Each structure stands twice: as C-alpha cells, then as structure tokens.
Amino acid sequence: MSSRSATTIAADVRSGTTTARAETEAAFAAIAARNSDLNAFTAVFESRALAQADALDADLAAGRPVGPLAGVPFAVKNLFDVEGVTTIVGSKIRREAAPATRDATAIQRLTAAGAVLVGALNMDEFAYGFVTENAHDGPTRNPHDLTRIAGGSSGGSAAAVAGGLVPLSLGSDTNGSIRIPASLCGVFGLKPTLGRLSRQGAFPFVESLDHIGPFARSVEDLALAYDLMQGPDPLDPLCRRPAEPAAPRLQAPRLQEGADGPLRVGVLGGWFARGAFPEVLEALEIVADALQARRGVELPGAEIARAAAFCLTPAEASHLHLDDLKTRPMDYDPAVRDRLLAGALLPDGVAEAARRYRPIFRDAVAKVFEDFDILLAPASVCPAPGVGQTTMEMDGRQVSVRKNLGAYTQPISYIGLPVVTVPLNRPGKLPIGVQIIAPAWREDLALAAALRLEQAGVVAAHRPPGSVWGGF
C-alpha cells in the first residue's frame, strides 16, 4: 500500500509535516508526469486549487480548525458541476453550455472538509458506457497496462487514483460505472444506496438509477470520503436520509463487531457466475474463503432485473436528449448516439414495465438478505479488455464489450443497493474486483467486510508499473 493515503496526507498537513500547497503542487506534478499516458484528466483547476491550499495553510498557521481532509487533492468525473467551469459530461454538445454557477453538493462537502479539487476526469459520453473510450477526449488507459481500458463510465476517476495522480476521486454509477472501473483499475469504489449521497450538480444520465460515490486506495479513505458527503440535501429529492457515519463505526468497539465479528456471507451464483472468466471466479473464491462464505446463493430474477435495467436506461436517458437527438445527432459519440436513438424509439410501456419490476426484485432480494449480512459477486466479467476491443467471449459467445461488462453490476444498481468494490491483492497481474453487496442503507456492513479483507491482505490497491505513488 502507498503511504500517501488521503488520511495520511491530511494528518501530515495538520501536523505541519507538509503543507496543503505542497500537496496540491505535488498533485499537479503527478498529473503533468503521468496524464499524457493515462488520459485521465480533461481539465485541471490550478488557480482555484492553489488558492484553496493557501487559505488552508493560513488557517493552520493561525491556529484555526481545518477539516478531516485538509490539503488532500481530489478530482471529479467531468459530469460534476464546478463553479466557473462548463460541465462537459464527456460530450461535444455540452462544451457550448454556460459555466456552472456553483459546485455540486458532493464537491461542496468535500471542500468544506478541506479537500482540494484539482481537476475533472474523463468518462464515457453522458455516462453511457463501461469503457471510457470517449470519441471526443480519447480513451483513458489502464495504469496497470496502457494497452487496456480503465473501464467506465467513471474511467478517469478510477485511473487517476490507481495511477497515483490523486488519492481520492468521485464518480457516478447508474449501471456499474463506479464498480466496473474500480475493478479493472484495482482500486476501492463505493456505490452507496440510491438516495444516500446527493446528486445535485451531477449531470443526470438516468435519474431513477443514478448514484454518485468515491474511489480510493484504502477502505479508510473510502469510508471517510463517503461519510463527509452524507446528509440530506433539499436540492436532491431522493437525498433525505440523515447522515449515518460509517467510519467511526469501523473503529469503535461496536463497530469492531461489524469489522471483526461474524458476518453471514453468501456468494451469488446463477446469473452472477455465468460467462465469468476463470480468473474472475478464482478471485471471488479467494474473497469468499477469507470471509467463510456460503456458496451458491441465488438472487431470483437477477437476469430479468438486468434486462429491465438494460431497457430502462436508454428509455429514460433518451428523453433528456430528445431535442439534441433530433437536431444534432452527429455531434454525439456514435456508440452513445445509436443507443440513445434506439431508446427513443421504444414504446413508453417498456420503461413503465421496467419500473414495475423493480419492487418485485427488491422484495425478492430483501428476502435473501434475511439469511445474510452481505453477498459477494464478481464486479466485471473479465479483467480489463484492450483499448479498441469491441467484443469478448461470454458464456461461449462473442458479445459486445460495451454492453456486457456490467452484466453483474446492473441487477444491483437497479434496486439501489450499496456495494463496495474491492480489488483482489494480486500484484503484477491485471486487477480483478469483487462486489460486496449489502442491504439498503447498510454501507457499514460492506465497508466492514472490505476492511476485514484489507487487514487480512486479501484485497489491496497495489502500485501499477510506472505509477507516481511516490507523490500519492
């Protein structure tokens, strides 16, 4: 593990071992050194970041209190509003939009905690995809093998953390867009319960399925960032729940029960094993063994839920884009355009039926959770495919990479359950992630399991070749 976790940086800044300015400058140096290879960043905010860092250092010098992430550089998927910056959402069309007039709620909350926003990150156009091979901004490359994709749609967010450019980033997840890139890049990612974190200022993709969440290289950092973003937000009608901080519960005795006490763990079979590459199933077995899990648990209706999510996505997303699809379709990324246009052509009854299946599947899964605290499943079908690779083998058939990498993530986000994606500790090999799925609003259970695995050395975000982890 890197010694330069977000938590370490903040502690060093608070103690005076380093300064917020030095950490911010180090982030820009890391970006300058490595981003030409990775193509993770699409913008950097140097003047804003250095001004904030100097203000933090002034507060520290004056003995004023600073937040728990004081001086920690972070970056966000370029669908988050940043005051004074146009929110491009990975598109050509949005480049003409007016700059945002304020930061997204998640950025406001991390900034209030002392974190320093240094830039915006590449993504699939309008968050529709699992590959981050963006037609306008180019592909984000996997820090572990530059010939391979970072995953998507939050590919820049995962690659920036995996490559050591920043210790913390934010992404969004509608069908798997945090979990897939976390898995392929070998970092920790949290997709919280639907409605847990405010989406205000995050450009919508499929409003009924959209989540936001953090990426980090340790469970401690992931939990801390998650906690700092919690709490109701009147500007996001789904985000009404009072904050339930998880990080303190991972440390306190009551929390230790969660972290070290017995957890009832199940391993999803059926749909969640179909078509997976052997090394993916092997990774799942290793994690399952470490948690003494019971195998072969079925989520009845998972394949149906995946089909419903698959259809609800373009049906709902195309409504948001209808005017632009009518007037300037050729300005879209072709892969995204064709899917949105197809969604626009669906009869309205498809989306309605897809919404009607949600409570049925939710209730079926809730019944399974009567016997388990957490469930395990692969995050992605395979390790990172190559850049430009359009098909892969799944279940003996050649299928589209773009449409199938999220086969195991889509059923879970369809019903909004929290998931921590953990990277199996296998240095020198391509990363593989495992989903730790918890009941609604029980992110603490997934984080506790992740922490236990991390402490046992079963999962870890390890240093990719050529990374700049010396900085972070």
Add this chain to the structure above:
Amino acid sequence: MAADPALATFLDLSDDAVAAYADARAEALGLPLPPAARAGVIDNLTLLRRQAETFIAALPVDAPGAAKAFEP
C-alpha cells in the same frame, strides 16, 4: 404480459421487422435517423426488444404500477 397495444406490437416484432418499425416510429416522433446511425440504431433496438421480452414476460399480470419514486 403486455396489455398496452403499442407495447404488444413492439414485443411481437420479429428481428427482421425491427428496421421497418424503427423507420415508422422515428417518423412518427419526428426523429430523423441519420443514415450513418441507422444500422446501429436497428441493432440496438433489436437487442432492446429481446431484453424487453425477457422481463415483461416475467412481470406478473397483477404487478402493481410503478411508484413515483422507488425506495431501495
């Protein structure tokens, strides 16, 4: 099962009939399909029809309507 006639018509399409459906539906919506996109749109719509068939067939006849806001 689909009680909605438009939905039933869509679900009953054969793969070969999806292209004609796409053209007619696009015209009805005033949504021109660019020639460069048409083949990709039809491929995607064919896949969506198959997926829709999968979950709509599994939806109980007496399944309640979708709530305004889904609660996880």
